[in-house]
Amino acid sequence: xxxxxxxxxxxxxxxxxxxxxxxxxxxxxxxxxxxxxxxxxxxxxxxxxxxxxxxxxxxxxxxxxxxxxxxxxxxxxxxxxxxxxxxxxxxxxxxxxxxxxxxxxxxxxxxxxxxxxxxxxxxxxxxxxxxxxxxxxxxxxxxxxxxxxxxxxxxxxxxxxxxxxxxxxxxxxxxxxxxxxxxxxxxxxxxxxxxxxxxxxxxxxxxxxxxxxxxxxxxxxxxxxxxxxxxxxxxxxxxxxxxxxxxxxxxxxxxxxxxxxxxxxxxxxxxxxxxxxxxxxxxxxxxxxxxxxxxxxxxxxxxxxxxxxxxxxxxxxxxxxxxxxxxxxxxxxxxxxxxxxxxxxxxxxxxxxxxxxxxxxxxxxxxxxxxxxxxxxxxxxxxxxxxxxxxxxxxxxxxxxxxxxxxxxxxxxxxxxxxxxxxxxxxxxxxxxxxxxxxxxxxxxxxxxxxxxxxxxxxxxxxxxxxxxxxxxxxxxxxxxxxxxxxxxxxxxxxxxxxxxxxxxxxxxxxxxxxxxxxxxxxxxxxxxxxxxxxxxxxxxxxxxxxxxx
Numbered sequence: 001x002x003x004x005x006x007x008x009x010x011x012x013x014x015x016x017x018x019x020x021x022x023x024x025x026x027x028x029x030x031x032x033x034x035x036x037x038x039x040x041x042x043x044x045x046x047x048x049x050x051x052x053x054x055x056x057x058x059x060x061x062x063x064x065x066x067x068x069x070x071x072x073x074x075x076x077x078x079x080x081x082x083x084x085x086x087x088x089x090x091x092x093x094x095x096x097x098x099x100x101x102x103x104x105x106x107x108x109x110x111x112x113x114x115x116x117x118x119x120x121x122x123x124x125x126x127x128x129x130x131x132x133x134x135x136x137x138x139x140x141x142x143x144x145x146x147x148x149x150x151x152x153x154x155x156x157x158x159x160x161x162x163x164x165x166x167x168x169x170x171x172x173x174x175x176x177x178x179x180x181x182x183x184x185x186x187x188x189x190x191x192x193x194x195x196x197x198x199x200x201x202x203x204x205x206x207x208x209x210x211x212x213x214x215x216x217x218x219x220x221x222x223x224x225x226x227x228x229x230x231x232x233x234x235x236x237x238x239x240x241x242x243x244x245x246x247x248x249x250x251x252x253x254x255x256x257x258x259x260x261x262x263x264x265x266x267x268x269x270x271x272x273x274x275x276x277x278x279x280x281x282x283x284x285x286x287x288x289x290x291x292x293x294x295x296x297x298x299x300x301x302x303x304x305x306x307x308x309x310x311x312x313x314x315x316x317x318x319x320x321x322x323x324x325x326x327x328x329x330x331x332x333x334x335x336x337x338x339x340x341x342x343x344x345x346x347x348x349x350x351x352x353x354x355x356x357x358x359x360x361x362x363x364x365x366x367x368x369x370x371x372x373x374x375x376x377x378x379x380x381x382x383x384x385x386x387x388x389x390x391x392x393x394x395x396x397x398x399x400x401x402x403x404x405x406x407x408x409x410x411x412x413x414x415x416x417x418x419x420x421x422x423x424x425x426x427x428x429x430x431x432x433x434x435x436x437x438x439x440x441x442x443x444x445x446x447x448x449x450x451x452x453x454x455x456x457x458x459x460x461x462x463x464x465x466x467x468x469x470x471x472x473x474x475x476x477x478x479x480x481x482x483x484x485x486x487x488x489x490x491x492x493x494x495x496x497x498x499x500x501x502x503x504x505x506x507x508x509x510x511x512x513x514x515x516x517x518x519x520x521x522x523x524x525x526x527x528x529x530x531x532x533x534x535x536x537x538x539x540x541x542x543x544x545x546x547x548x549x550x
Contacts, residue, residue, distance in 0.1 A: 002027065002029075002214075002215075002216075003027050003028065003029040003168070003214065003215070003216040003217075004021070004026040004027045004028065004216060004217050004218070004546075004550050005021055005026060005027075005028050005029070005216055005217065005218050005219070005220055005546055005550070006028075006029045006031065006187065006188055006214055006216045006218070006219045006220070007021075007028055007029070007030045007031070007219075007220045007222060008031050008032075008175050008188065008219065008220065008221050008222065008223055008260060009031075009032060009041070009221065009222035009223035009224060009260070009511070009513070010030055010031075010032035010034075010038075010039050010040070010041060010169065010171070011040065011041025011042060011043060011222060011223075011224055011511060011512075011535065012040065012041060012042075012043035012150070012151060012154070012511065012532060012535040012536065012539065013222040013510040013511025013512070013535040013536070013538055013539035013542075014030065014032075014041075014220070014222035014510075014511070014539065015039075015040065015151065015154040015155060015158055015539070016154055016510075016535070016536050016539030016540050016543065017220055017222060017510055017539040017540070017542045017543040017546075018030055018154075018158050018161070018167060018543070019154050019157040019158060019161070019543070020539070020540055020542075020543025020544055020547065021543050021546060021547065022157070022158070022161035022164075022166040022167055023157075024543075024547045025166065026166070026546070026547065026550060027165075027166055027167075027168075028161075028166065028167045028168070029167075029168045029170065029214055029216065030158070030167055030168065030169040030170070031170055031173040031175060031188070031190075031214075032169075032170075032171050032172075032173065033171075033172065033173065033174035033175075033193060033204075033255060034171060034172075034196075034198075034204055034255050035171050035172060035195070035196045035197075035198055035204055036169075036171045037198065037199055037200045038171075038198075038200050038201065038204075038253070038255070039151075039155060039169075039171075040147075040148075040151035040155055041224060041256075042224060042227075042252050042253070042256060043147050043150060043151050043532055043535065044147045044148055044151050044200065044357065045147055045201060045252075045253075045356055045357055045358070046146065046147035046150070046355075046356065046357060046531075046532060047142060047146055047147065047299070047353075047355045047356060047357065047360065048142055048143030048145065048146035048147045048149060048150050048357065048363075048532070049121065049123065049140045049141065049142055049143075049528060049529040049532065050105075050109075050116075050140075050141045050142075050143060050150075050529050050532055050533050051101050051139050051140070051141070051527060051528070051529035051530045051533050052101055052105060052106050052139060052141045052529075053065050053066070053067060053069075053070040053098070053101045053102035053139065054066055054067070054102055055106055055116075055120070055141060056106075057116055057118060057119075057120050057141060058120055058137070058138065058139070060118070061119070061120060061138070061450070061451055061452050062451065063120065063137050063138055063450075064137070065137050065139065066102070067098060067099070067102035067103075069136055069137070070098050070101065070102060070139070071095070071098050072130075072131060072136070073126075073134065073135055073136050073527060074094055074098055074527060075094075075131075076126075076128075076131045076132045076133055076134075077124075077126070077132075077133045077134060077522075077523070077524075077525045077526065077527050078090075078094065078522055078523025078524060078525060079133075079523050079524045079525065080094075080523045082272075082273075085272075086272035086273050086486075086489070086519065086520065087273070087520060087523065088501075088518075089489055089490060089491055089492070089497075089517075089518030089519060090272075090273070090515060090517065090518035090519055090520035090521050090522075090523065091518070092492055092518060093490075093492065093516075093517030093518035093521040093538075094517075094518075094521050094522075094523075096492060096517075096537075097517065097521060097530070097533070097534065097537055100537050101533065105533070105537075109536075112153040112154070113153045114143055114144075114149065114150060114153060115143070115144040115145075115149075116141045116142060116143060116144055117141070117142040117143075117144055117363060117371075119142075119452045119455070119456060119457075120138040120139065120140060120141055120452055121138060121140030121141075121142060121299075121452070121457070122135065122137070122138035122139075122140065122321075122447070122450065122452070122453060122457075123135065123140040123299065123321060123528035123529065124321070124322070124323070124324060124526070124527055124528040125302075125321055125322045125443075125447075126317070126322060126323060127316070127317025127319065127322040127323060127443065128317065128323075133323060133326075133525055134322065134323065134527075135527055135528070138450060138452060138453075139527070139528075139529060140528055140529045141529065142363060144363065144366055145363070145364060145366050146356075146357040146360055146363050146364040147356075147357040147364075147532075148357055148364060149364070149366070150532060172192060172193040172194070172195060172196065173190060173191075173192055173193075173212060174190050174191050174192075174193055174206075175188045175189070175190040175223075175260065175263065176189060176190040176191060176263065177189040177190065177263060177266075177267075178219060178263060178264060178266075178267035178507070179213070179215070180267055180268070183268065183504065183505065184504070184505035184506045184507075185218075185219050185267055185504060185505070185506040185507040186215055186216070186506055187213065187214050187215035187216060187219070188213070188214055188219060189211075189212070189213045190211070190212055191208045191209075191210070191211055191212070192208070192209050192210040192211065192212055193205065193206060193207060193208060193209060194207045194208070194209045199290075200290075201253045201290040201291050202253075202290060202291060203253070203254045203255075203291060203292055204255070217506065217550055218506045218507070218508060218546055218549070218550065219506060219507055219508065220494070220508040220509065220510060220542055220546065221260050221264055221488065221496070221507070221508070221509040221510075221513055221514075222509070222510050222511045222513065222539065222542075223259070223260035223261075223511075223513050224252075224256050224258075224260075224484075224511065224512045224513060225256060225258060225483060225484025225487070225512040225513065226256065226257070226258030226261070226277075226484050227250065227251060227252040227256045227481045227482050227483060227484065228250055228252045228253055228254045228255060228256035228257055228291075228481070229256070229257045229258045230248055230250070230481060232257075232258050233248070233277065233279075233481055236274045236275055236277065236486075237275075237277075238275035238276070238277075240329070241325065241328055241329050241332060242328075242329055242332025242333055243332060245332070245337045245479050246337065247337055247478075247479075248279070248293070248295075248337075248478070248479045248480065248481050249283050249285055249293045249294070249295030249478050249479070249480050249481070250291060250292065250293045250294060250295055250480070250481050251279075251280065251283065251295050251296075251297060251355075251480040251481055251482040252291075252481065252482065253290075253291040254291050254292050258484070260513060261487065261488065261513060264488055264496065264507070264509070264513075267504070267507065268498045268499075268504050268507075269488050269489075269496040269497070269498065269504060269507065269509070270488065270489045270496070270497050270498055270499050270501070270519070271486065271487060271488055271489070271519070272486055272487070272488075272489045272515070272519040272520060273485060273486030273487070273515060273519055273520035274486050275486065276485035276486045276515075276520055276522070276523070276524055277483065277484055277485055277486070278324065278325070278482055278483040278484075278485055278522075278525075278526050279324075279328060279479055279480060279481050279482050279483075280297045280324060280479070280480045280482055281324060281327045281328050281331055281339065281477060281479060281480075282297055282298040282299075282300055282320070282341075282477050282480075283295040283296065283297055283298075283477060283478040283479060283480025284296050284297075284298060284386060284390055284392045284393075284475065284476075284477070284478065285390065285391055285392055285478065286390075287385065287386060287389040287390045287391065288389075290358075295478060295480035295481075296354050296355060296356060296359060296386075296480075297354070297355040297356075297480055297482075298341075298352060298353070298354060298355075298475070298477070299321070299352075299353040299354065299355050300320035300321050300341065300351060300352065300353075301320065301321065301347070301350065301351025301352075301444075301447070301453070301457050301458045301459065302319055302320055302321055302322070302351075302440065302443050302444040302447050302458060303320070303343065303347045303351055303444050303458065303459050303461075304320050304341040304342065304343040304347055304351065304475075305341070305342040305343070305423075305424070305427060305440075305464070306318060306319060306320055306327070306339060306340070306341060307339065307340050307342060307423070308330075308331065308334045308336065308339050308340075309334060309336035309338060309339065309340075309410070309412070309414055310334070310336075310414045310415070311340075311414070311415045311416065311419055311420050311423065313423065314327060314330050314331075314339075315330070316439045316440070317439070317443075318330050319440045319443060320341065322443070324525075324526075325524070325525055328479065331479070337478070337479055338410070338476055338477060338478055338479075339476075339477045340406065340474055340475065340476055340477060341473075341474065341475040341477060342402075342420075342424070342464065342472070342473075342474055343464070343472075343473050343474075343475070344462070344464050344469045344470055344471070344472060344473065345379075345469065345470055345471055345473065346459050346460075346462055346469050347459045347473075348379050348383060348387070348473055349377065349378060349379050349459070350456070350457065350458065350459040351457065351458060351459055352379060352380075352383045353380075353383075354382050354383060354386070359382045360382070361381075361382070362374070362380075374456065375456070387473070391409075392409075392475055392476040392477070392478070393473065393474070393475055393476075394406050394409055394473070394474040394475075394476075395471050395472070395473050395474075396471060396472050396474075397467075397470060397471050397472070398467075398472070399417060399420060399421055399424065399465065399472060400417045402420075402472045402473075402474055403415050403416075403417040403420050404417070405474070406474050406476075409476060410476070421465075424464050424465050425465065427441075427464065428463040428464055428465055428466075431461050431462065431463050441461065444458055444461060445461060448460075483512065483526070483531055484512055484513075484515065485515055485516075485520055485522045485523075485524075485526065486515050486519060486520045487509070487512065487513050487514045487515035487516075487519050487520065488509040488513055488514045488515070488519055489501070489514075489515075489518060489519035490508070490509050490510075490514045490517065490518055490519065490538075491503065491518075492518075492541070493508075493541070493542075493545035493549075494508045494509060494510050494514070494538060494541055494542035494545050494546075495507070495508060495545075496508060496509045496514075508542050508545070508546060509542075510535070510538035510539045510541070510542040511534070511535040511538055511539060512531070512534075512535065514538060516530070516531065516534030516535065516538060517534055517537065517538045517541075521534060522534075
C-alpha cells in the first residue's frame, strides 16, 4: 500500500499530525479542497492566542496560576451534563488537555520554535462566582507572529517531509466519500477541482476536473467545523441561545463548510453535541473583505458601555469580554441581531484590539518597534482604518449627534437621545469614587489591578460625557460565526467511535471536526485560547496514536 495514512484537511490539526507521522517515517497523503495558498487553514488567520497554565510569562507578571485552578475554571465553564454519553470522552479529553497546558505544552511548543508576546491577555473573564464560567486569571498567551507564526513551524516540517518523499500533499482534492470494507475505513474517494488562483482565504471555485480514489491503512479527518456554513449553523442552533439569527457575518472563510462531518457520519462515525457552538457578539463588517461576509471580532477591554438595539444596558455580567454566550443569548432575547458599544477616544486607543493576524501587523511581523508604537496617542492603525472606513462606526463630538448617527446607520430610529443621556450621566456619576455599586466599573477597576491590563489593555476610568475624553464613538456589533464545539466522538487515541461507542477500524479524527477532542472538550462554553491549542493537542495525539498502531 502506497500510503500509511491519509489526512483529510490541511489546517493546523492536520499539519501537526502530519509532522508527527513524517518524523516517524510514515508515508502520508495530505488532501485539501483548497489551493495551496490556504495551507494552514483557519489558524493562519488567527490572533494566535494559546491557553497556558502557570507559565513563565504569567509568573513574571505576578499571576498565580495552577493546574487545580485551571481545572476548576474549565469545569465551571464547560458545564458537562451528559457524562454517561455525549460528554463521556469530552470530559476525559478536557482533563488530558489541562494536564498538557499545565505541563509540557509550552516546552514542546518552544522546541518547535514558537515564542510568546510577554503580556498575557485576560479573555473570557466570566464574571460569576468562583466555581462558575470564565478564567480566574489571565491565560491568553499570544504567539509572537500570531497565526502565521504558529502555523509556520509545522508547515515548514511538512514541506521538508514532502521533499524527502514522506508527504504527498495534494490541494484541490475534495473528499466526497470514505471507503469502507467490513466496517473498516480503508480509503477515500472524491473529486479533483480545477486549479484556482484564489489567494489565501478567498472563495475558490468548486468546478470539478476529475475523480480520485486512494487507499491507506488509516484515514485521519482534520477538516474543521461549520463556521462558514450559516445554514448548517441554523439547523443545529440550540433553543437555549434564543432563535437562530437570520443574519450573521463570517469569522472564517467559506471553505469551513462542515462537509466532512456528514461524510464521516455516513461511514458510521458518531456526531455528538451538535447543539454546542461558539459565536462572537462583537463582530464588525470588514471594510476590506477577503471571504464572503467577512467579519472581524473586536477583542474588547472592559470599559465600553454595551447596550441593546433600543439603548438599554445589558444586565450583569454581560460586559465586554466577560461571557460570550451569555451575551449572545441576551442579544437574541431582544428580538434584534445587533447591539452597540458606546465609548470614547480614550477607550478605543487602549482597549480595542482586532482579532486576526492581518489586523495585527506589528505582532504578526514580529516588529518590536511597531508594537511599542501602540503606546503612542491615537488608536492602532488597523483600528483607525475601521474608524475611517468601516460601516459600523459612528463618531461624533456630542451625544445628540452620536445618537442621530446611530439611528441613521440602522434606519430604525430606535434610540432616544434624552434616554441615552440619562444612561451616560448615571454611569459617569459612579466614576467619581473609587468604590461604586456599578459592577462594570468595579470590574474595570479590578482589571487594572493586573499590571498587564493596566499597561496596555484597560483605560483609566473616566467620564464619557466629559468633552476632554472625546470624541464619542458608537460601534454597531454583529453576530460573527466562529467555532463548532461538538463533533465526531473520539477516544483518547483519536479513534472515531460508532453509534455503539466502539472504535471504527482505520478511522481517526482531530481538531475542530472532533469538537477539539472527544466530540466536545469544551462542553457548553469555552475558555479562550483553547481552540488552537485543541487543534495542536489532538493533532499530536492522533499522530502518535497512529504511529503506535501502524
